[in-house]
Amino acid sequence: MKQLTKLSDCVKCGDCCYYHRKYLGLSTIFDKDRLAKKFIADNGEFLEDKGKFFQARCRRKKSRNYFFCDFKDGNLCSLKEKRPFGCKLYPFNIMKDRKGKISLGIDRDCLGVKNRTEKQIFDYVKYLKPMLRRIIKTRKHCVEEFQPELEIIDYL
Numbered sequence: 214m215k216q217l218t219k220l221s222d223c224v225k226c227g228d229c230c231y232y233h234r235k236y237l238g239l240s241t242i243f244d245k246d247r248l249a250k251k252f253i254a255d256n257g258e259f260l261e262d263k264g265k266f267f268q269a270r271c272r273r274k275k276s277r278n279y280f281f282c283d284f285k286d287g288n289l290c291s292l293k294e295k296r297p298f299g300c301k302l303y304p305f306n307i308m309k310d311r312k313g314k315i316s317l318g319i320d321r322d323c324l325g326v327k328n329r330t331e332k333q334i335f336d337y338v339k340y341l342k343p344m345l346r347r348i349i350k351t352r353k354h355c356v357e358e359f360q361p362e363l364e365i366i367d368y369l
């Protein structure tokens with residue numbers, strides 16, 4: 214999957230993968246039917262079984278009032294290409310709007326977004342839309358509730 218955000222942006226920024234609440238957003242889930250047994254065996258201690266899917270564990274850092282994903286490694290993700298789809302999708306998120314319509318949200322505070330032009334962003338949205346429409350047909354649990362901090366950039 215192509216990425217809008219460059220790795221160099223994330224290395225500089227690192228403002229991801231920690232949360233105010235214990236459970237990460239639904240976007241950071243690992244679909245059980247898509248996970249290799251070896252991945253589960255190697256990473257089982259970092260995964261919480263949520264029934265249809267696993268979710269990355271997150272723990273509160275003693276010195277800070279946030280919960281950090283266990284896979285966070287400095288400013289990056291230790292899973293690299295094996296990270297969940299929702300993490301690859303970030304700074305975008307599939308979410309309902311205030312009326313429940315499925316939309317595509319974007320985090321305008323993300324450095325990777327700030328460093329791209331509007332044309333680059335809209336071209337990327339054009340690339341994403343067909344893929345996301347296919348995904349939400351079968352993976353309804355990937356649709357998050359409305360998140361007011363994200364801007365709705367399009368509908369799916």
Ligand code: SF4
Pocket residue numbers: 218222223224226227228229303304322323324325326
């Ligand atoms: S906020 Fe954006 S630039 Fe910063 S780490 Fe997250 S994806 Fe990367």
Ligand code: SF4
Pocket residue numbers: 229230237241269282283284285286289290291292296297300
């Ligand atoms: S799995 Fe990786 S990219 Fe996803 S929240 Fe955890 S550290 Fe971040």
